[in-house]
Amino acid sequence: MFVRARIVPAIGFVVFVLMALFGARFASENAQAATELGGTVYWSDxxxxxxxxxxxxxxxxxxxxxxGSLKQRGGAKCEAERELGYDAKAVAVELTRGREVTVRKIVGRDRYGRNVVTLAMEDDDLGRLLVAGGTHRAWDYDGGEAKPDWCGPLASGEAGTTPL
Known part of the structure; x- marks a missing residue:
């Protein structure tokens, strides 16, 4: 009983120290993001x-x-979505062409190992600009919101009407 009374607090202390170190590292990465990450952007989509x-x-x-192909996992659900996807990529490319983009915040990593970020150009939020342009939609996937349906009735021209 005496040994348990000494080991449990010691383990708790070690866990606390490890959590504090991990938290400090994550905060440090976020603090450095705006100054160290940025430049020009190559858009995959x-x-x-x-x-x-x-x-x-x-x-x-x-x-x-x-x-992506209709047959590809994670690809477009219909041909109309693919066409809208190429338009969305073209808008993102044109909006950022030759302009300095900075990482405002690193939110975390996604299942593919990419940094999930907010980007800015000259103090304008890039995501907000893309949504306002009508080719992108705000999506609260952190809050469990369903992925937007790009093949449904809103796919033809009301994309981007959801405010950020």
Missing amino acids: GDSGRLSDGTKFRLHGIDAPET
């Missing part, structure tokens, strides 16, 4: 890509139609 230093990212809280 309308809501993800790579920064000039090779860092892979996905925009936080933003969804764009998929450009």
